[in-house]
Amino acid sequence: MIYISRRETFAASHRIFNPALSDEENETLYGTCANKNGHGHNYALEVVVKGEIDPKTGYVLDLKDLKRVMKERVVDRLDHKNLNLDVDFLRDTIPTSENIAVAVWRELKDALPSGELHSVKLYETEKNYVEYRGE
Amino acid sequence: MIYISRRETFAASHRIFNPALSDEENETLYGTCANKNGHGHNYALEVVVKGEIDPKTGYVLDLKDLKRVMKERVVDRLDHKNLNLDVDFLRDTIPTSENIAVAVWRELKDALPSGELHSVKLYETEKNYVEYRGE
Amino acid sequence: MIYISRRETFAASHRIFNPALSDEENETLYGTCANKNGHGHNYALEVVVKGEIDPKTGYVLDLKDLKRVMKERVVDRLDHKNLNLDVDFLRDTIPTSENIAVAVWRELKDALPSGELHSVKLYETEKNYVEYRGE
Amino acid sequence: MIYISRRETFAASHRIFNPALSDEENETLYGTCANKNGHGHNYALEVVVKGEIDPKTGYVLDLKDLKRVMKERVVDRLDHKNLNLDVDFLRDTIPTSENIAVAVWRELKDALPSGELHSVKLYETEKNYVEYRGE
Amino acid sequence: MIYISRRETFAASHRIFNPALSDEENETLYGTCANKNGHGHNYALEVVVKGEIDPKTGYVLDLKDLKRVMKERVVDRLDHKNLNLDVDFLRDTIPTSENIAVAVWRELKDALPSGELHSVKLYETEKNYVEYRGE
Amino acid sequence: MIYISRRETFAASHRIFNPALSDEENETLYGTCANKNGHGHNYALEVVVKGEIDPKTGYVLDLKDLKRVMKERVVDRLDHKNLNLDVDFLRDTIPTSENIAVAVWRELKDALPSGELHSVKLYETEKNYVEYRGE
DSSP states (O other), X not given: OEXXXXXXXXXEEEOOOOTTSOHHHHHHHHGGGGOTTOEEEEEEEEEEEEEOXXXXXXXXXXXXXXXXXXXXXXXXXXXXXXXXXXXXXXXXXXOOHHHHHHHHHHHHXXXXXXXXXXXXXXXXXXXXXXXXXXX | OEEXXXXXXXXXXXXXXXXXXXXXXXXXXXGGGGOTTOEEEEEEEEEEEEXXXXXXXXXXXXXXXXXXXXXXXXXXXXXXXXXXXXXXXXXXXXXXXXXXXXXXXXXXXXXXXSSEEEEEEEEEETTEEEEXXXX | OEEEEEEEEEEEEXXXXXXXXXXXXXXXXXXXXXXXXXXEEEEEEEEEEEEOOOTTTSOSSOHHHHHHHHIIIIXXXXXXXXXXXXXXXXXXXOOOHXXXXXXXXXXXXXXXXXXXXXXXXXXXXXXXXXXXXXX | OEEEEEEEEEEEEEOOOOTTXXXXXXXXXXGXXXXXXXXXXXEEEEEEEEEOOOTTTSOSSOHHHHHHHHIIIIIHHHTTEETTTSXXXXXXXXXXXXXXXXXXXXXXXXXXXXSEEEEEEEEEETTEEEEEOOO | OEEEEEEEEEEXXXXXXXXXXXXXXXXXXXXXXXXXXXXXXEEEEEEEEEEOOXXXXXXXXXXXXXXXXXXXXXXXXXXXXXXXXXXXXXTTOOOOHHHHHHHHHHHHTTTOSXXXXXXXXXEEETTEEEEEOOO | OEEEEEEEEEEEEEOOOOTTSOHHHHHHHHGGGGOTTOEEEEEEEEEEEEEOOXXXXXXXXXXXXXXXXXXXXXXXXXXXXXXXXXXXXXTTOOOOHHHHHHHHHHHHTXXXXXXXXXXEEEESSSSEEEEEOOO
């Protein structure tokens, strides 16, 4: 059993707010993150897949395939987008890093040509990340 | 003469488009950067000040002062903001990195307690930056 | 269950030596790390908290709260300090990264407003880190 | 129980191909990685050791010792080398990151003066890594 | 006048040796860099272009264009290649970073759609770079 | 003319204070940087040398030589040291980054086997650096 990882980046905007709450409640809860006109980040997404090494190729999974799956299923749908408005798989979701990571897990889980999804790590800045392992 | 530098970061959203042009022209010109609902970045701002070393302090400029000036004049006004809508010193400006760097230069130029502004470097991503030296 | 992480930095000095041993023994054991007048590092502290996502907020824990707890309980007491002399929670401790990480764990363990402390990772340089998980 | 880690780098060349396959099959399987004259990387190797803290030293393992073991057993034999031709412990191995990580694990497993090998993480680029934990 | 920069990476192998010298002279001169079977690096190439900001676009040069030119003229011809054997614009050149940077400058100098080439910076490792400004 | 650069790191402690001033004046001037028992940093030193490429070697200066000169003249004398007490070439100097960079310039200026010293850049943290060019 071995773990392989690929990191991709995307640039997106969002506004953290819960539409079920009032503007005042949102501002109390989220502070500047609830800014009405939004703000944004360069996100980094690190996906880890686990599996056995195929003796014929020496690979668990060709990283070119992992890159392609990440791009088609996730990165192209998030990059240069507004996470509140433009992304179908985030509809009705408060776009916190926690919720985005879980949503990315769901998009990738059954899309890998080989190996098994082990974790999705999402950096919002160089100082903050969340990690989801399907637990 | 010596150069000192301080790096600060801010998270902002923007949409690159020229309001004097049609939507089609903007999309041709800017592609995904013109996405109507915007996108965003973690910007890094690196400011360089040049000056003589004060023999009493060993400093050109106390970095705590440079940090404070950057924060008050620039970073607090850009962080968690929409660069098209929320920033007075970017009004009527297409918020490309080039234009933001020049605007930051203007905000900082006369605000330093000592030393002289040498350059403003703005990273939009880890792979792209612009640098303005007042030339 | 999801994991969230926050990274903070602090600049501190220390001298690695065991007061129960002679100077010669300390030098044999620790080499240049035992230099009498000390040396120092830019430490990076990465704290991971695990928990359930609160559906109301989309957060396990507001990172502003984690940042505040880290600052008050740990970073402000370590930053610009001498780890042998200035830090009460390191008293009678050889200030190796191992011992600092365990001491930081103890300071943070019961101070989190929500979620559970999962790990404390301490980078002494870009090349060396220790990680403590309370095991 | 605590974990300590040391990172070292080496510069090496390789060609990914399986000698049991034809040139056409290799090119289909590996694309540009199978380029006949090879290509190369700055690899980063991150080794994690777990153990109890020795109360006399405050260390699990002196990082100078871990550095020395990594250097003698692995880094000096890989640095400025061709991984297909120059490395005895990679003989008859397709030099993918997966296979290199497993081979490094075998070289280090019984060579540590104290503590137990926990994981070997190998970065081929800033975007790709594999991790092997002896599972 | 403003400066814009784009960073791209490529993975390549090389052997540093001067074919006009004997094997012994090459080994004396270059040490392990002259290893017969080669070694390799993840190179990072940082290109800086200077120019005026176009008031219509807010750009000196669209970074997508700079990226495309770098890719077509340089990166695709260097990535996953052997710099001694596979690259026409390095023929009869000892592939030191100095010589590669000058060769890259020549390839890019007249290929920019707007602006003027200011510098070519080539990182061989995180610790070493060369910079050529056409002087 | 081409520029080559080498980066080395060292870990040191210091206390910023001017012995000609009172404790109160030092604390007003330097704040926590004047902490009596000191603090410390992982410094990164980036030295740039300019020169012509030697057609026989393809080098301005063999980086192994630059590394050796940096190590012998500067890094070994600063690493794991107290910059107020342990370093002869910093005697009677307030150990600010500005003053250290100028002192390093003086140590290196006439020690290079070929090429000419162009600049000394000293990072005190990832966010702060000073650069001295002998102007």
